[in-house]
Amino acid sequence: MIDVMGLKRPRQNGVQRRSPRIARRQRRMRTALLTAGARQFASRGVARVSVEDLLAEADVSRATFYAIFSSKYNLLENILNPIFDMAITSISALSQESARAGLTGIFNTYLELWRVHREGLLLITAVDAATFRHFEARHRALNDAMFAVLTVAERANLLRNGSAEYSLKVIARTAIPLLKVYDEHSSGEALFADAMQALLVRSD
């Protein structure tokens, strides 16, 4: 802890005094670390990646790392929290929509997240249970927002399986796998939306 505190001191000075050039450099380092983290955490699992591994890929010093993040879990939070926040904002706004527009909105949110945060989305499915506890509150908020939209659809008798609860489980288990399947297809986005529609929405 003393070491970490020690490393924080130059950062506070740096924030007060830093030039635009230094600020740009730190933003670039931060992005390099977020990119390396998303890639390595997703491919090898959070537990097996060390801070050293991240420094090597991002070509960043240990001091710079700890000037930006307090730990590899803090780095992970900085990757995943913006994704959860974007999803929660987008899906919460759908509760004002009609049942059908709400469902389409959920599928479009997944497509938008895939466009903007693909590595992070793949990472969410690879995170182990212990690490996942760091994200429990946001994950619950996201599930609550989706459940509200699905409940409107359940009441409108739109759900193929008749149940908001089970439709939520279907989305949680199949949306990212289907984004992966259609990833390299030239009509991938349309095929994903069609598959989710078919899977969840009553056809008659």
Next chain:
Amino acid sequence: MIDVMGLKRPRQNGVQRRSPRIARRQRRMRTALLTAGARQFASRGVARVSVEDLLAEADVSRATFYAIFSSKYNLLENILNPIFDMAITSISALSQESARAGLTGIFNTYLELWRVHREGLLLITAVDAATFRHFEARHRALNDAMFAVLTVAERANLLRNGSAEYSLKVIARTAIPLLKVYDEHSSGEALFADAMQALLVRSD
């Protein structure tokens, strides 16, 4: 190697002389080890499970283990190979069927495997890439059999996404997750079949 050979000797004597009671006991031990293996491999990953862990759960001696299996990988093969063989036999038989019956047959094969070999099926999705190489030939045979059925459906213009290749990917990524989702639902089997049908088969 010498140790393993040494352990095999009593087995060969045992096979020649063993009484029905000993044969029954060995079958019971074998089943206990297969059950422990499927459960532990699926929940913790093949790499993290030792032979000792399996002996502890199955309450079997080291000598008995090596009289039945040559290694934990050999135990794994004895869990997974019967599942692959059952799937390959069942799906190969579908190539004689109509396009529509072939697709329904694939979904029914998954349901049948889930009824008979649930732990093993969950295990397949948890196996790491290195271990998976032990099953490459059978996995390819299974994919080829499914692809043949899906190609008949593609030619009959039955596939929702129009492609046997992509339909195979959709099945590979979503069938077991959907079996899990509907596992505890009282109409689970019907809901699974309906979901696969909706996801893969053109509705008009």
